[in-house]
Amino acid sequence: MCLINFFFLMSISISLLLLSMYFIMNELVYFLEWEVVSLNSMSIVMTFLFDWMSLIFMSFVLFISSLVIYYSKEYMSEDMNINRFILLVLLFVMSMMLLIISPNLVSILLGWDGLGLVSYCLVIYFNNVKSYNAGMLTALLNRIGDVMLLMAIAWMLNYGSWNYIFYLEFMMNDFEMKIIGVLIVVAAMTKSAQIPFSSWLPAAMAAPTPVSALVHSSTLVTAGVYLLIRFNILLNNSFIGQLLLLLSGLTMFMSGLGANFEFDLKKIIALSTLSQLGLMMMILSMGYYKLAFFHLLTHALFKALLFMCAGAIIHNMNNSQDLRLMGGLSLYMPLTSSCFNVANLALCGMPFLAGFYSKDLILEIVSLSMVNLFIYFLFFFSTGLTVCYSLRLVYYSMTGDLNCSSLNVLNDESWIMLKGMMGLMIMSIIGGSMLSWLIFMTPYSICLPFYLKFMTLFVCIVGGLFGYLISNISLFFINKSMNNYFISMFVGSMWFMPYISTYGVIKYPLKIGMNMIKNFDQGWSEFLGSQNLYSQLVNNSKFIYMMQNNNLKIYLLVFIMWIIILMMFVIFM
Structure with a gap:
């Protein structure tokens, strides 16, 4: 089943990529209407929008999901219900497809809710208490976004149709459209885990690693960014756009800082996803939706690769995710380590890898734009933090000696997993340049002063140096002793957001419930009622x-x- 799905999805992905090139060259947009039911004067019509953006995004989603399914053949080989797992992943991908090609808020809600429901099923896939808690947190926080979309659908009744694409441009100054814009932004913030809805994203790491590779690269978390790319007109010169710029900047800063205090391999990569989502949201709220889309695609390639490499490492480490137990993996698993390092360098923006083309362009555009010093600081400092935690990750896992049991057999003999990773590694190397030639017909030429032009490189070098120093033996005691302090707890737990989202929300309702049981069910009502009788x-x-x-x-x-x-x-x- 895995192989059939792999070949099927890969062939569709390649054909969609070729079709998107044709659409870009001829500047085509196809709007399809399919009449599902017609009864007297009433008709239910499904609408689909095919343009270069939806086609190229669908191509990337299918490419990554095909490799993830192929990778799952070996990763999930010991699972008795692997066919059920593959069907859930396919449902997940189909929901994303529906969301991508929908110009209609109702059909977007179908895809949006499909993503939420199937993601819950996948997060609780390993039936244990941690998975159930993570699944419930994921489902309930995403439910806020669903409610916002439902309210936006209700407000769209002012215009007589739910095809928002017809009304966006010439109704953008309407009061109703501004309310719809606010609702859509809140919905996108819940799906893309921006502050204050960030706590579910690291919790969703309870899902199997192939699911994490899919969720964090091109499906669930990118749905919010993609929705805002479609509604980008409403963000221009508006208060909600400025608020989104601030919140996404803080998200980027918070997750970058938190990843430097984390020792869980998958959680570090999850926090790096959160950081990149913040970057996409920031540049999107500044009005550069094509740049946000460009970074969305390049990020999908190397982030999926990062998770797949992490999965291979966890598999070999006897299901241990603790970074402190790793070390010297480059000696035992050279091919996996190579893929891991390529993905990490692409994440850091190493010249001529996928991440460089989008990230460097975004930071140069920021240097060119009229932004205040605080936002500029958030952009560049968070980029430095990205390099810092990436180098720390490589230092702990690749160098030194192995710190866990010597009975572990570490090898690179999982060929199916390696083939899946190799496909993504090639795309992580050539994908950025290929996309920059495709999306931007004329190359961006940004003229900046010398010190601003080299600011990105300088920030990356300083971040890398600091990451090395933090991890090195000479400063190891600082890293270790800081774990005992409040500041470390504050930074390491995403500014106490998971506590606020779970313990903070549930504490008082549970207390009220306890008092009601004590005083009513087991108190006066019991004494005067059933007990008295x-x-x-x-x-x-x-x-x-x-x-x-x-x-x-x-x-x-x-x-x-x-x-x-x-x-x-x-x-x-």
Whole structure:
């Protein structure tokens, strides 16, 4: 089943990529309407939008999902229900497809809700308490976005149709359209895990690693960014656009900082996804939607590769994800380590790899734009943090000696997993240049002063140096001792956001529930209600039983009492 799906999805992906090139060269947009039901004067119509953007995105989603399914053939080989797993992944991909080609808010909701529901099923795939908690947190936070979309659908009734694409441009200054814009931005923030909805993304790491590779590269978390790319007109010169710029900048900064204090391999990569999502949202809220889309595609390639390499490492490490137990993996797993390092360098923006073309362009555009010093600092400092945690990750896992049990057999003999990783590694090397030639017909030529032109490179070098120093033995005690302090707890736990999202929200309702049980169910209502009724019935039945048991004695006693009363009555008369 895995192989059939792999070849099927890969062939569709290649054909869609070729079709997107044709659409770009001829500047085509196809709008298809399919009448599902027609009854008297009522008709239900499904609409689909095919342009270069939706086609190229679908091509990338299918390419990554085909390799992930192929990779799962070996990664999930010990699973008894692998066919169920593959079907869930295919459902996930189909929901994303529906979302990508929908110019209609109702059909977007179908794809959006499909992603939320299937992601819940995949997060709880390993049936344990941690998975259930993570799944519930993921589902409930995404439910906020679903409600926002439903409210946006209700507001779209002002225009007589849910095909937002017809009304965006010439109704953009309407009060109703501004409200719809706010609702869509909040929905996108929940799906793309921006502050204050960030806590579900690292929690979703409870899912199997192939699912993480798919979710964090091109499907679930990118749905919010893609929706805002479609609604980008509403963000221009608006308050909600400026607020999104600030919140996404803080998200980028927070996740970059948190990844430097984390020792869970998958969680570090998840936080790096959050950081890149913040970068996409920031450049999108500044009005450069093509750049955000470009980075979305390049990021999908190397992030999927990072997760697949992490999965291979975890598999070999006897299912351990702790970074401190790793070391010297480059000696034992050279091919996996090569793929891992290529993906890491692409993430850092190493020249001429996929990440460089989009990331460097974004940072140069920021240097050219009219942004304040705080936003500029968030952009560049967070980029330095990216290099910092990437180098720390490589230092702990690739260098030194292996720190775990010597009984582990570390090797590169999982050829199916390696083939999947090799396909993505090639794309992580050539994908950026290929996309930059495709998307931008005329190359961007950005003229900046010398020190601003080299600012990105300088920030990356300083970040890398700091990452090395933090991980090195000479400063290891700082890293270790900081884990005992409040600041480390604050930074390492995403600014206490998971606590606020779970313990903070649930503490008082649970307390109220406990008091209600104590005072009502087990308190006065119990005493005056069922308990009181029970005790009365018991007492009455005891009295009747006593009467029936001692009837002669009671008769004589009553007779004597009656004589006494009669005599007293006679005496006193």
